[in-house]
Amino acid sequence: MLRITLAQLNLTVGDIEGNVARMVAAAQQAAREQADLIVFSELSLCGYYPGDLLEESAFLQRIDAGMAALQQASAALPQLHWVVGAPTPTQGPGKKLHNSLLVLQGGAVRLQYAKQLLPTYNIFDERRHFEPGPDVAKVLRIGNAQVGLLVCEDGWNDHGADYATNPFERLRDAAPDLVVSINASPSHLGKREQRHQIFAGASRRHGLPVLYVNQVGGHDQLVYDGASFAAEPDAGVVFEAARFVEDVRTLQFDNGHFRTADGAAPAPVPAEGIPTMxxxxxxxxxxxxxxxxxxxxxxxxxxxxxxxxxxxxxxxxxxxxxxxxxxxxxxxxxxxxxxxxxxxxxxxxxxxxxxxxxxxxxxxxxxxxxxxxxxxxxxxxxxxxxxxxxxxxxxxxxxxxxxxxxxxxxxxxxxxxxxxxxxxxxxxxxxxxxxxxxxxxxxxxxxxxxxxxxxxxxxxxxxxxxxxxxxxxxxxxxDSLPPYPVLDEVLKLVIEGERLSTPEHAAARAFVAQLESDEAGRALVQRVRSMVARNEYKRRQAPPIVRVRPRAFGSGRQMPIAARYV
Incomplete structure (x- = not known):
C-alpha cells in the first residue's frame, strides 16, 4: 500500500520563499499522516507561469536557492518522497531550461523528468522559454509501487492528434502501477469535464490508475480551479479534490484502487460540475x-x-x-x-x-x-x-x-x-x-x-x-448594435466557435447559418465581423480580464491591428 498526499496549493508566481514555506507546511502535514509520497503541481517552486522572469539571472538564482531549501526540508523528513515542479538547466543547444518534475527524498534528487510536450497555443507559450525533454519514460519505485511520472501536457496527447509523440504510451510500456501527473491547468467553462474525459480515457485505454494534481488560485487573467482527481481504469474518476480552494489530502493506493486516508471508499464524483452561472x-x-x-x-x-x-x-x-x-x-x-x-x-x-x-x-x-x-x-x-x-x-x-x-x-x-x-x-x-x-x-x-x-x-x-x-x-x-441575443450568438462563432466543438458553439454555428440564409442576415454578420476586426486596437490597450471561457481576449486571442480582415 502507498499513502499519497496531493498538495493542491495556491502558489504565487515569483514568490519562491513563500512557495517553499507553503510546500514545506504541506509536507509536514503529509508526514504526520504517514504519507510515503507528496505531490505538488507543475512549476510549483516558482508558480505557473513565470514568463520572461525565466530570462532573468537573479530569478534563476532564487530558484536554485529555493530548490536547495526544499532539499534541506526533505532531509528532515527522510521517509517522504516529494514530487515537485521547477525549471532546471539544460545541456547542449536550444533553450536553456527544462520544465521539470523532480522527486526529492532524504535531501537528494532521486529522479528528474523533463516535460516533453510544450504547449504553444491559446494562453500558453512554453516553447518561448523551455526546451522539450527527451522521449523517455520515468518510473520510480516508492515502497512497493512503481510510480510513473508525467507533466501536464504530456498526458493531453493520448489521442495522438496534436503532437508526433505520445508520452503516455511510452510510460505505459514501462509498466508502472500508478501514473502521477503534475499540472497547471487553467480553468474555463467545461475544462473540468475535459480533463476527466482525457485522463480517465487514458487510464482506461492503458489500464493505469492516474493521480492528477493541479494548482489553484488566480494569476493575472487566469484562474486555476484545483479540482485535482484520481481515476481508475474500470471506474473512471473516483476522487476529486475541492474546487477554487487549497486542498491537501492524503489517499491510500493499494492493488490499483484509491481510498481515503482511513481506507474508506471516496465519495462519488458527479459527472457534471457546478452549474455554469x-x-x-x-x-x-x-x-x-x-x-x-x-x-x-x-x-x-x-x-x-x-x-x-x-x-x-x-x-x-x-x-x-x-x-x-x-x-x-x-x-x-x-x-x-x-x-x-x-x-x-x-x-x-x-x-x-x-x-x-x-x-x-x-x-x-x-x-x-x-x-x-x-x-x-x-x-x-x-x-x-x-x-x-x-x-x-x-x-x-x-x-x-x-x-x-x-x-x-x-x-x-x-x-x-x-x-x-x-x-x-x-x-x-x-x-x-x-x-x-x-x-x-x-x-x-x-x-x-x-x-x-x-x-x-x-x-x-x-x-x-x-x-x-x-x-x-x-x-x-x-440603436448602435444588433439585439444582444443575436449579437452574442454571432460573436460566439466569430471569436470562439470556429475552433471549438461544444454544443454551445454548435448552436451558434447553426444560428449564424440560419441568419446568413438571407441578404439582411448576411449583411448583419459581416457588419459584426468588421466591428470586431477594426476594434482590436482598443482591446490591445484595455486592462486584463478574468478569463472564464475557452477563448478570451488578451493572450488567448492574438490578432494583428494593422491588417485587412475582410
Missing amino acids: EFYRQQIVLGLKDYARRCGFTQVVVGSSGGIDSALTLALAAQALGPDNVVGVTMPSRYSSSGSVDDSAQLCQNLGVRLHTHPIAELVAGYAQQFEASFGQPLAGLPLENLQARIRGTVLMEYSNAFGHLLLTTGNKSEIAVGYCTLYGDTNGGLGLIGDLYKTEVFALSRHVNAHAGRELIPQAIIDKEPSAELAPGQRDV
Missing part, C-alpha cells in the same frame, strides 16, 4: 481576490452607472473582498436619468457598499466651451458622448490615485468585441471582472447572484432596464 461566480470572485492580494490592493472602486454591468461588477467585488472594501462612484451628467442614480443608490445599499456622488455636468460644459473657443467648432455627437465617458474615467483614476483603490473596469465581452466602449474612458482600470461574459450572460449571472444570496442584491429595476450608455438623449444600445 455558479462556476462564473466562483471563478471571478477568486480571480479578483488573488489579483488584488498579489498586487497589493485591499480595496477597489467601481463607477456605478445604474446599469447592469457596473451593478454585477460591484456585487462580485463585494463578494470577493467584502463590502467594506468596495466603493462605488456615481457620476451623473445632464443625460443621466433619475432612475439610474436612484438604482445606484439602492444597489449600494443592498450590497452594503459606500457610494459617492460626483456630478460631471459642469466639467462636460467647461470642456465643451473651451473646445469651441480653441478650435472654432461646437463639441457635439460622438465626441461629446465620448467626452463624458473620459471624464468619468478620469474621475475614477483620480480616486484610485488619491485613495489607493484598484479601479475595476466594467465592460462585458459583447461590448469589448465590437468596440462599444470608450478608450481612456470606461475602459480605464486595472482589471475587468466581466470582460469574458457576453451581455446575455451578464443578465443571467446577475439573476444568479440574487438567487445565490437569497435576496435582491442587484435591484430588479436594473435587471429589467433596457441597456443604454446614457450619453445622449434617449440613447439605447440597440
Whole structure:
C-alpha cells in the first residue's frame, strides 16, 4: 500500500520563499499522516507561469536557492518522497531550461523528468522559454509501487492528434502501477469535464490508475480551479479534490484502487460540475481576490452607472473582498436619468457598499466651451458622448490615485468585441471582472447572484432596464448594435466557435447559418465581423480580464491591428 498526499496549493508566481514555506507546511502535514509520497503541481517552486522572469539571472538564482531549501526540508523528513515542479538547466543547444518534475527524498534528487510536450497555443507559450525533454519514460519505485511520472501536457496527447509523440504510451510500456501527473491547468467553462474525459480515457485505454494534481488560485487573467482527481481504469474518476480552494489530502493506493486516508471508499464524483452561472461566480470572485492580494490592493472602486454591468461588477467585488472594501462612484451628467442614480443608490445599499456622488455636468460644459473657443467648432455627437465617458474615467483614476483603490473596469465581452466602449474612458482600470461574459450572460449571472444570496442584491429595476450608455438623449444600445441575443450568438462563432466543438458553439454555428440564409442576415454578420476586426486596437490597450471561457481576449486571442480582415 502507498499513502499519497496531493498538495493542491495556491502558489504565487515569483514568490519562491513563500512557495517553499507553503510546500514545506504541506509536507509536514503529509508526514504526520504517514504519507510515503507528496505531490505538488507543475512549476510549483516558482508558480505557473513565470514568463520572461525565466530570462532573468537573479530569478534563476532564487530558484536554485529555493530548490536547495526544499532539499534541506526533505532531509528532515527522510521517509517522504516529494514530487515537485521547477525549471532546471539544460545541456547542449536550444533553450536553456527544462520544465521539470523532480522527486526529492532524504535531501537528494532521486529522479528528474523533463516535460516533453510544450504547449504553444491559446494562453500558453512554453516553447518561448523551455526546451522539450527527451522521449523517455520515468518510473520510480516508492515502497512497493512503481510510480510513473508525467507533466501536464504530456498526458493531453493520448489521442495522438496534436503532437508526433505520445508520452503516455511510452510510460505505459514501462509498466508502472500508478501514473502521477503534475499540472497547471487553467480553468474555463467545461475544462473540468475535459480533463476527466482525457485522463480517465487514458487510464482506461492503458489500464493505469492516474493521480492528477493541479494548482489553484488566480494569476493575472487566469484562474486555476484545483479540482485535482484520481481515476481508475474500470471506474473512471473516483476522487476529486475541492474546487477554487487549497486542498491537501492524503489517499491510500493499494492493488490499483484509491481510498481515503482511513481506507474508506471516496465519495462519488458527479459527472457534471457546478452549474455554469455558479462556476462564473466562483471563478471571478477568486480571480479578483488573488489579483488584488498579489498586487497589493485591499480595496477597489467601481463607477456605478445604474446599469447592469457596473451593478454585477460591484456585487462580485463585494463578494470577493467584502463590502467594506468596495466603493462605488456615481457620476451623473445632464443625460443621466433619475432612475439610474436612484438604482445606484439602492444597489449600494443592498450590497452594503459606500457610494459617492460626483456630478460631471459642469466639467462636460467647461470642456465643451473651451473646445469651441480653441478650435472654432461646437463639441457635439460622438465626441461629446465620448467626452463624458473620459471624464468619468478620469474621475475614477483620480480616486484610485488619491485613495489607493484598484479601479475595476466594467465592460462585458459583447461590448469589448465590437468596440462599444470608450478608450481612456470606461475602459480605464486595472482589471475587468466581466470582460469574458457576453451581455446575455451578464443578465443571467446577475439573476444568479440574487438567487445565490437569497435576496435582491442587484435591484430588479436594473435587471429589467433596457441597456443604454446614457450619453445622449434617449440613447439605447440597440440603436448602435444588433439585439444582444443575436449579437452574442454571432460573436460566439466569430471569436470562439470556429475552433471549438461544444454544443454551445454548435448552436451558434447553426444560428449564424440560419441568419446568413438571407441578404439582411448576411449583411448583419459581416457588419459584426468588421466591428470586431477594426476594434482590436482598443482591446490591445484595455486592462486584463478574468478569463472564464475557452477563448478570451488578451493572450488567448492574438490578432494583428494593422491588417485587412475582410
